[in-house]
Amino acid sequence: MDTSLTIAEVHLTPILIADPPLLNTQGVHQPYTPRLIVEVVTRGGVTGVGETYGDGDYLALARPLADSLIGHPVTDMNRLFSLAEAAECAAAGEGLSGAAGGDGDIDEGTGAAGLRGVRNAAKLRLSVVSGFEVACLDALGRTLGLPVHALLGGKVRDRVEYSAYLFYRWAAHPGPDAPADDWGAALDPQGIVAQARRFADAYGFRSFKLKGGVFPPDEEIAAVRALAAAFPGQPLRLDPNGAWSVETSLRVARELGDVLEYLEDPAAGTDRMARVAAGAGVPLATNMCVTTFPEIREAFARDAVQVVLSDHHYWGGLRNTRELAAICRTFGVGLSMHSNTHLGISLAAMTHVAATVPNLDYACDSHYPWQTEDVITRRHAFEDGCLTVPDAPGLGVELDRPALAALHRRWLDDDGTMRERDDAAAMRAAEPEWVTPAVPRW
Amino acid sequence: MDTSLTIAEVHLTPILIADPPLLNTQGVHQPYTPRLIVEVVTRGGVTGVGETYGDGDYLALARPLADSLIGHPVTDMNRLFSLAEAAECAAAGEGLSGAAGGDGDIDEGTGAAGLRGVRNAAKLRLSVVSGFEVACLDALGRTLGLPVHALLGGKVRDRVEYSAYLFYRWAAHPGPDAPADDWGAALDPQGIVAQARRFADAYGFRSFKLKGGVFPPDEEIAAVRALAAAFPGQPLRLDPNGAWSVETSLRVARELGDVLEYLEDPAAGTDRMARVAAGAGVPLATNMCVTTFPEIREAFARDAVQVVLSDHHYWGGLRNTRELAAICRTFGVGLSMHSNTHLGISLAAMTHVAATVPNLDYACDSHYPWQTEDVITRRHAFEDGCLTVPDAPGLGVELDRPALAALHRRWLDDDGTMRERDDAAAMRAAEPEWVTPAVPRW
Numbered sequence: 001m002d003t004s005l006t007i008a009e010v011h012l013t014p015i016l017i018a019d020p021p022l023l024n025t026q027g028v029h030q031p032y033t034p035r036l037i038v039e040v041v042t043r044g045g046v047t048g049v050g051e052t053y054g055d056g057d058y059l060a061l062a063r064p065l066a067d068s069l070i071g072h073p074v075t076d077m078n079r080l081f082s083l084a085e086a087a088e089c090a091a092a093g094e095g096l097s098g099a100a101g102g103d104g105d106i107d108e109g110t111g112a113a114g115l116r117g118v119r120n121a122a123k124l125r126l127s128v129v130s131g132f133e134v135a136c137l138d139a140l141g142r143t144l145g146l147p148v149h150a151l152l153g154g155k156v157r158d159r160v161e162y163s164a165y166l167f168y169r170w171a172a173h174p175g176p177d178a179p180a181d182d183w184g185a186a187l188d189p190q191g192i193v194a195q196a197r198r199f200a201d202a203y204g205f206r207s208f209k210l211k212g213g214v215f216p217p218d219e220e221i222a223a224v225r226a227l228a229a230a231f232p233g234q235p236l237r238l239d240p241n242g243a244w245s246v247e248t249s250l251r252v253a254r255e256l257g258d259v260l261e262y263l264e265d266p267a268a269g270t271d272r273m274a275r276v277a278a279g280a281g282v283p284l285a286t287n288m289c290v291t292t293f294p295e296i297r298e299a300f301a302r303d304a305v306q307v308v309l310s311d312h313h314y315w316g317g318l319r320n321t322r323e324l325a326a327i328c329r330t331f332g333v334g335l336s337m338h339s340n341t342h343l344g345i346s347l348a349a350m351t352h353v354a355a356t357v358p359n360l361d362y363a364c365d366s367h368y369p370w371q372t373e374d375v376i377t378r379r380h381a382f383e384d385g386c387l388t389v390p391d392a393p394g395l396g397v398e399l400d401r402p403a404l405a406a407l408h409r410r411w412l413d414d415d416g417t418m419r420e421r422d423d424a425a426a427m428r429a430a431e432p433e434w435v436t437p438a439v440p441r442w
Numbered sequence: 443m444d445t446s447l448t449i450a451e452v453h454l455t456p457i458l459i460a461d462p463p464l465l466n467t468q469g470v471h472q473p474y475t476p477r478l479i480v481e482v483v484t485r486g487g488v489t490g491v492g493e494t495y496g497d498g499d500y501l502a503l504a505r506p507l508a509d510s511l512i513g514h515p516v517t518d519m520n521r522l523f524s525l526a527e528a529a530e531c532a533a534a535g536e537g538l539s540g541a542a543g544g545d546g547d548i549d550e551g552t553g554a555a556g557l558r559g560v561r562n563a564a565k566l567r568l569s570v571v572s573g574f575e576v577a578c579l580d581a582l583g584r585t586l587g588l589p590v591h592a593l594l595g596g597k598v599r600d601r602v603e604y605s606a607y608l609f610y611r612w613a614a615h616p617g618p619d620a621p622a623d624d625w626g627a628a629l630d631p632q633g634i635v636a637q638a639r640r641f642a643d644a645y646g647f648r649s650f651k652l653k654g655g656v657f658p659p660d661e662e663i664a665a666v667r668a669l670a671a672a673f674p675g676q677p678l679r680l681d682p683n684g685a686w687s688v689e690t691s692l693r694v695a696r697e698l699g700d701v702l703e704y705l706e707d708p709a710a711g712t713d714r715m716a717r718v719a720a721g722a723g724v725p726l727a728t729n730m731c732v733t734t735f736p737e738i739r740e741a742f743a744r745d746a747v748q749v750v751l752s753d754h755h756y757w758g759g760l761r762n763t764r765e766l767a768a769i770c771r772t773f774g775v776g777l778s779m780h781s782n783t784h785l786g787i788s789l790a791a792m793t794h795v796a797a798t799v800p801n802l803d804y805a806c807d808s809h810y811p812w813q814t815e816d817v818i819t820r821r822h823a824f825e826d827g828c829l830t831v832p833d834a835p836g837l838g839v840e841l842d843r844p845a846l847a848a849l850h851r852r853w854l855d856d857d858g859t860m861r862e863r864d865d866a867a868a869m870r871a872a873e874p875e876w877v878t879p880a881v882p883r884w
């Protein structure tokens with residue numbers, strides 16, 4: 001096989017990127033959040049880029065995986081999973097933190113990691129693999145002159161629709177030296193509607209998701225009602241990140257059933273979700289209850305979720321995302337996409353895979369408009385709420401090396417407080433007594 | 443995108459290939475069976491080859507699909523399914539037989555098509571698509587200098603193991619001018635063991651599948667017992683193609699449970715299979731009960747099958763086969779591969795996809811040793827029952843054009859009796875009163 005596709009070098013660049021003071025049920029986004037930029041360089045001199053979580057546990061696994069990839073062709077994507085397992089064992093042998101091996105739960109529901117359900121070694125491994133897989137696909141596509149979507153069997157649509165991602169938020173982070181923006185605070189229905197209006201005007205988004213679980217349910221019901229009044233007939237979603245009891249979830253579903261496209265993760269865990277789903281009368285979506293393949297079987301058998309919000313960072317890459325789509329298609333479960341703080345590399349990856357999946361049933365989430373910094377030379381531009389699927393080779397993005405160097409410098413200069421995303425810790429900067437709320441919160 | 447990958451021409455060549463007088467519950471293989479060879483030619487001058495069923499219904503859909511592909515890039519594989527649907531509608535509009543549109547059942551259990559369960563338009567469409575998808579993958583791999591397995595994410599094994607496929611058979615087809623071989627008859631345990639010995643000696647096969655449903659169950663039990671005595675500890679399988687009742691199936695499972703690796707399609711339909719599975723004590727495999735994605739949900743929910751025998755001709759290609767593998771992995775169902783009369787193009791395709799699937803749990807079936815004719819220049823050679831995964835560009839096979847022309851000439855010269863595979867009709871050449879047995883037969 002063509003040795004120009006052999007991986008000669010892998011570069012890992014942890015960075016810190018600005019993030020606004022967005023609120024969720026765990027706390028608030030930090031002023032800066034860690035990401036990891038993966039560069040795979042082939043013997044042919046082509047560089048492919050990927051992006052994933054940048055917290056210490058992810059870095060601890062990414063480093064030995066990067067070493068083990070040298071000499072493999074970039075086409076060797078099916079082997080990434082076993083290579084990552086081997087790297088995990090090697091790292092555990094050297095006593096590196098966070099690469100403990102095994103698939104046991106690491107912790108449940110604490111820190112920002114709790115927003116994606118139970119955290120365990122398998123999830124961490126898949127998230128690390130996703131960054132490498134995207135980098136391999138980018139390098140392969142650039143070498144061959146093919147867009148990533150063509151490597152995934154070709155696009156079935158030319159544009160991918162995204163939805164506005166509304167957050168309760170403060171005007172500014174507490175403390176000095178934090179990044180600032182001009183969005184202002186949004187802490188009531190009026191603020192949320194104003195935010196939605198700005199999103200619609202600036203990007204053309206036609207559907208709206210509100211991150212809930214921040215205020216008592218009646219306040220969030222009022223916010224959704226205000227959105228429904230302001231944007232009649234447009235799809236609305238509410239996502240309290242599992243903060244509610246079954247009873248509260250059912251009550252919210254009853255009160256908002258006429259305007260919600262779906263209700264996202266109202267309650268935590270498959271059992272609660274199944275009990276809500278049985279009586280909700282509105283589809284339940286999730287990026288917490290079903291985030292890995294082993295969680296599918298029980299959740300589908302119990303009809304606990306009607307829409308899976310895929311996320312290639314969770315599921316182990318773009319190819320695994322397509323397999324998830326096939327499973328959802330087969331079992332009559334809807335599909336869309338989750339998003340949290342990420343940059344343009346990941347948005348390009350999302351757009352490519354979304355373009356290839358026939359059963360993309362809803363507009364995808366996108367956190368991207370909240371990110372003011374990026375590591376690509378030309379930021380993605382939404383039109384009518386959509387991104388045009390790139391046809392350029394690879395992902396169709398170019399790394400902005402000065403920007404990457406500056407964000408890496410920030411990571412190097414950080415005293416350690418920002419290198420792990422911890423929304424509860426960030427909240428304590430404003431509310432010193434804050435602890436991650438027990439579930440269900442309401 | 444690189445226009446050298448654009449499809450400039452598609453050639454369809456129906457052929458008739460020699461097939462021995464192999465017996466099954468429906469009848470006997472015809473002296474010749476139809477296959478369709480698909481050639482996709484790119485603007486870059488590269489030809490990719492695929493192979494699928496060649497009966498009239500398949501040809502009737504393949505022709506308009508071939509026309510509709512001109513101008514598409516060979517990477518456009520995700521669109522093949524909607525293009526085939528559109529071609530089917532167009533063909534139906536012109537009143538072509540066998541391309542009736544819709545997914546309703548065409549017939550159930552009659553003719554050789556009954557061996558793959560209920561026959562409908564969706565299955566036919568997927569089988570046609572599979573030949574085109576493999577040809578596109580071959581053309582893409584040849585253009586890029588990459589083996590097909592690399593286009594599927596890379597091999598996770600270097601060899602794929604196959605099993606011996608034993609048949610009750612006559613020494614020769616009835617009637618004149620039929621192809622002949624030196625295998626002789628196998629109509630009792632002794633004959634089956636002798637056939638197995640020759641397979642083991644010639645090809646190194648270590649596991650054995652007996653096509654059953656031909657003789658009353660006690661005779662087939664005796665044959666499997668004889669195999670177990672002759673090949674102690676080696677994996678054995680028995681496949682009566684759904685010929686048995688639930689009670690008979692349970693009795694056979696009880697009597698052979700200590701030597702069977704799995705029992706394949708003992709009874710017809712999900713309901714019977716579920717009832718057998720509940721009491722069999724041995725895994726049930728299938729290539730009849732679960733042959734398309736819509737059949738999975740109920741069968742898995744009822745635990746009707748423990749092993750799905752994939753077949754890229756059934757499932758719509760190599761990429762769909764990988765999706766099936768992901769579903770089986772997710773739901774804890776075993777996976778292996780089915781095979782019936784096919785040539786070296788399809789065996790190459792099977793080997794490539796099998797090499798990429800981590801959860802290939804059993805040695806794959808292979809009908810290939812029974813085929814004395816081929817359309818490739820160098821036939822595949824089993825070693826220790828395995829095929830080495832080709833690393834040459836594309837499928838790694840070369841079309842033998844004189845051989846293809848000769849087999850096509852046979853198809854052209856046929857008076858129509860061989861152009862549709864019909865094992866019951868073939869049986870009537872020997873037993874004029876033969877009708878396809880009702881199910882369950884025993």
